Amino acid sequence: MRDIRSTSVSHAVRYEEIGGGYSLTRREDPRFAAAIHGALGDARSVVNVGAGAGSYEPQDRHVIPIEPSDVMAAQRAPTLAPAIRASAGELPLRDGSADAAMAVLTIHHWDDDQERGVRELRRVARDTVVILTYDPIVSGEMWLIADYLPEVAELDRRIFPSPEVLVGWLGGSIRIEVVPVPSDTPDWMLGSFWAHPERVLDERARHATSGFAGWTHTSSSASSRRFAETSRAARGTSDTVTFAASTPSTLAFVSSSARRTRVASRR
Numbered sequence: 001m002r003d004i005r006s007t008s009v010s011h012a013v014r015y016e017e018i019g020g021g022y023s024l025t026r027r028e029d030p031r032f033a034a035a036i037h038g039a040l041g042d043a044r045s046v047v048n049v050g051a052g053a054g055s056y057e058p059q060d061r062h063v064i065p066i067e068p069s070d071v072m073a074a075q076r077a078p079t080l081a082p083a084i085r086a087s088a089g090e091l092p093l094r095d096g097s098a099d100a101a102m103a104v105l106t107i108h109h110w111d112d113d114q115e116r117g118v119r120e121l122r123r124v125a126r127d128t129v130v131i132l133t134y135d136p137i138v139s140g141e142m143w144l145i146a147d148y149l150p151e152v153a154e155l156d157r158r159i160f161p162s163p164e165v166l167v168g169w170l171g172g173s174i175r176i177e178v179v180p181v182p183s184d185t186p187d188w189m190l191g192s193f194w195a196h197p198e199r200v201l202d203e204r205a206r207h208a209t210s211g212f213a214g215w216t217h218t219s220s221s222a223s224s225r226r227f228a229e230t231s232r233a234a235r236g237t238s239d240t241v242t243f244a245a246s247t248p249s250t251l252a253f254v255s256s257s258a259r260r261t262r263v264a265s266r267r
């Protein structure tokens with residue numbers, strides 16, 4: 001096993017700032033959980049990288065959670081395994097340490113370590129790797145982002161690797177699926193705002209989405225104006241509120257297996 005003390009945890013900083021209160025608005029969605037657990041197949045042991053507060057971790061298998069942020073790890077339920085503080089780019093685990101590895105809504109935070117981190121997932125998993133993420137082209141088409149938050153769409157295009165790029169890094173046989181974001185999801189990710197633009201007005205909800213956190217970190221006067229415009233639309237005072245059921249969000253779901261060969265389309 002590598003020396004955990006030497007593993008870089010610099011990526012923890014962002015979630016040290018924005019992670020407080022995460023588990024209040026970002027609760028596990030049973031439909032995403034079912035998809036993830038199904039994709040893990042018969043794996044008995046799973047490394048969960050970017051494990052956060054523990055959403056989507058299967059309870060009926062041995063889980064090794066990896067999480068760099070103390071703020072996030074502190075929100076883990078006492079019934080879950082404590083998280084090892086480490087970053088995706090250098091997992092403190094031997095090759096093939098677990099049957100499977102999973103990474104849920106986290107790869108876009110891995111900065112320069114994205115490719116290294118995905119190859120680390122492949123290295124530590126004996127068989128399946130499961131990734132739940134956004135395809136930035138598709139997520140940028142969601143009405144709220146396309147019409148009101150083009151800065152977020154632009155940021156997402158820079159930080160989310162496309163499914164095709166992930167496929168190249170993972171190798172092996174790949175399956176890609178589309179996972180719809182239901183309007184009643186308890187996981188209030190930015191994609192869920194497609195059906196709830198009022199969440200733009202809820203600081204707690206905004207704060208727990210990295211899209212808003214990243215945008216407001218780099219906000220210019222143009223983006224402040226746009227935020228005001230978005231808030232007006234969310235309050236329903238604008239003529240442009242046409243959100244009911246328009247352009248729902250979808251997540252891309254990529255799994256790679258050392259054993260199976262199956263490729264599905266993504267739309």
Ligand SMILES: C[S@@+](CC[C@H](N)C(=O)[O-])C[C@H]1O[C@@H](n2cnc3c(N)ncnc32)[C@H](O)[C@@H]1O
Nearest residue numbers: 011015050051052055069072087088104106109
């Ligand atoms: C949006 S949260 C997702 C947490 C959890 N997977 C879930 O679905 O609720 C993103 C997580 O990725 C973690 N993270 C950020 N940079 C990371 C890195 N370089 N390596 C591993 N995890 C990282 C953050 O600390 C945070 O807990």
